[in-house]
Amino acid sequence: MNNVIFPENFINSLRVESGFNEQNFVNAHQNGAPVSIRINPFKPSGVKNGRQVPWCDEGFYLENRPSFTFDPLFHAGAYYVQEASSMFIGYIFNYIKPNDEAIKVLDLCGAPGGKSTLINSALNKDDLLVANEIIKTRVPILSDNLTRWGTANSIVTNNDPRDFSKLKGFFDVMIVDAPCSGSGMFRKDPEAMNEWSEANVQLCHQRQQRILADVYPALKEDGYLIYSTCSYSHQENEDILDWLCDEFDLETVEIPVDAAWGIVVSRSEKYSAFGYRFYPGQVEGEGLFAACLKKKDNSGEVSAYKNNAQQKLPAREIDMVRSYIDQPDDYYYLKVNDDWLAISREHKESLNTLHKQLYIKKSGVRIGKLAGNDLIPDHELALSNIINKDAVLQTVLNYDDAIAYLRKDNLILDTTDKGWSLIEYEGLSLGWAKLLPNRVNNYYPKELRILSKPI
Structure with a gap:
């Protein structure tokens, strides 16, 4: 987009932030956002990779945006389309994750599933991921994306943060990607500019405090809280870190980053808690703030x-x-x-x-x-x-038949097999069909089917 008009006082609020480059930021918002994907380590495939995202071994930038809808490997769970900056949450998680013990992880605000599948990729089979989504209508997409990822060590829940307060000391790591004013998504979603205001920033600050206070008891002593937003606002980021250190017994965790990545390292005013700011034009990605804190007090233990x-x-x-x-x-x-x-x-x-x-x-x-x-x-x-x-039987499809299958169109297959068959494309499974003497019954879930036609 050209001639971007930011909300009133928005740029002024960023000029006081150390490390902010206004010209690079404005220029970046006049161009399209980069496209990136993250490969599923549990499903090796022939997905073509581009340049690697510096902070994520499985993340890659693409030269252009293909039609993911018409790529059967996308539907098979070979990769996830994820904005590159948000992959930094996985970098933090890999830095703090213990190597010698099984852990339980909560992704509190999980939908649509980018960070849940990101964390799941870093877990062993004896680790557990609980991916929660507060909003009921967003739970199905979270479940679908974890289904595509293919592992058996995740649980999806639909609960308010306060419900987790009963699970005292249950989780070793909690990821809270908190609802925010959304300024980090201005380039990706220009409509977010119309919703931004200083009043909304303050409202989000209060909501973030409530969410964190409600869920805090579920984190065990010496457990880690990874906090993130897609906002640049100090009130939603560094001020929240100081509030957390004021209210609870938490200590900051410094995450080592390469200066060449362009990430701005910030410190909160009162407790000098480390935060990591991503500005378009300085990093190849969207806006993000992330931080990690370690819990030093004990909230008890759930039986x-x-x-x-x-x-x-x-x-x-x-x-x-x-x-x-x-x-x-x-x-x-x-x-x-x-x-x-x-x-x-x-x-x-x-x-x-x-x-x-x-x-x-x-x-x-x-x-x-x-x-x-x-x-x-x-x-x-x-x-x-x-x-x-x-x-089970397995039936391998070519590209055209795979798209027809994903659209729930009728399939005509040259086979004498009968019964339930796993439908495969380039070594990965897409779903089920039942092979009958005179026809093929397509059992791909109707709610997941491709509704549009290839161009």
Whole structure:
């Protein structure tokens, strides 16, 4: 866009920030935003990479923006389209993550799933990610993106931050990408300029305080809080760090950054807490503020909840379900209504504890329903990396057929196979189809189907 007119007093508020280059900032907003993707380490593919994002091993800039909608590898979960600056959260997480112990992580404001899949990429199977979204209508996209990522060590919840206060000391790391005034998204979303005001900045500051105070008890002693916004406003960033240090026993954590990256390192006024500012024109990315703090006090400890009333599941059914899972002994199996689910075995007690306190929308991988001696497989199983592919038929599609499948169009396949088949494209699974003598029933979820036509 050209001749950008920023909101009144916006640029003035940035001129007082150390390291801010006004001319570079204005020039950057007169040009398009860079396009970047992050590769899924659990799903090796032939995705073509561009230049690497400096702070993310799996992040790459693209020369132009392709039509992701019409790339089957995108729908298979081979990569996530993510703004480059926000990948810095993963850089912080990798710096503070312990190497010798399993951890539990909360992504409090998870939708649409960029930071959740980013953190999930850095976790081991015995680590647990709880991805929460406060707004109910945004939960499905979060669940869908974690489904595409394919792991069995994540749980999706739909709760207000205050609900987590009952889980005292439960999490080792909490990521709070707080709702903010959105000035860091001006280039990506020009409409955000119309919503920005100094009054809204103050309102967001108060909302951020409430969210952080509500969720704070759930962080364990010596645990880490990663706080971020897509705002440049001091009130929502450095002032929040000082407020946190005033209200709670937290100490700042310095994250080493390369000066060549263009990230501005800031310090809060009262406690000199480290913050990291991303300005378009100085970094190749959008606006971001991020910081990390370590908790030094103890909020208590939640008691492990053992569900003694848990249903007794028939051994025969469990054996049938297990046959579809690679390394089946590594997982705990449960049934929700008629659906069978699997989650990494280490997380059984955590799941029970969370189920008692939170509204859970997704746990691990949904395998499917049993009908007699057959499994009606779920889409989550198809996209997971725990499926035993030796136990199912597989049908490989070319590009045109893969797009037709993703549109839920009729497929005409030259095959004599019959029954449920995993639909594959370039080595990755897209979903299920049922092969019948005279036709193919397309079971790609209708809510995920491609609605537009290729140009």
